[in-house]
Amino acid sequence: QVHLQESGPGLVKPSETLSLDCTVSDVSISSFYWSWIRQPPGKGLEWMGYISDGGNSKYNPSLESRVTISRDTSKNQVSLKLNSVTSADTAMYFCARVVKGYSFFDFWGQGALVTVSS
Amino acid sequence: EIVLTQSPGTMSFSPGDRATLSCRASQTVRTNYVAWYQQKPGQAPRLLIYEASIRRTGIPDRFSGSGSGTDFTLTISRLEPEDFAVYYCQQYGRSPETFGQGTKLEL
Secondary structure, three states: OOEEEEEOOOEEOOOOOEEEEEEEEOOOHHHOEEEEEEEOOOOOOEEEEEEOOOOOEEEOOOOOOOEEEEEEOOOOEEEEEEOOOOHHHOEEEEEEEEOOOOOOEEEEOOOEEEEEOO | OOOEEOOOOEEEOOOOOOEEEEEEEOOOOHHHOEEEEEEOOOOOOEEEEEOOOEEOOOOOOOEEEEEEOOEEEEEEOOOOHHHOOEEEEEEOOOOOOEEOOOEEEEO
């Protein structure tokens, strides 16, 4: 069973950078694609982007200018950075495994709530 | 991007009822690449169905998916108490991957 755990600051100031890590257990991150998906309180889901098994990233055009997804294979971690945050970026942030050959998500972390506020 | 519309936003049922949830796409979804997820309060979404009609291993057979083109449906044949949750459709036929806004099943 694949286990994903998000971690990072729960509070970020406006205009600063949101940073989260997703630590993956029981499978190598180099074997799959991994996505970040966010959910503002009481709202729906938004795909932010993914990093491939080879380390290449692709982003949602709506966020492309502000988002970076990277990885550290030595730690088996996938990371998210979102810069110039505003209150609209307040959300639960999930990391999820992408099913091979497709782009839907079979395993999810429990999520990390990030609030943007001064 | 492909916009997915799930309506209505909330549906009321009783245990044992049959629930039919709708997901309509603004454009044809390639190869019926639609997935359905269930989300309970405070939890991550859980994958139920992919490729419009393929049930994930371990998902009860009361859950079924159907549809093609722009119209997709998730059916729960006999609602169990644990099925009252929010359900999201997602298309992965064209990037960016997009989700519907969700349908909440309530008692």
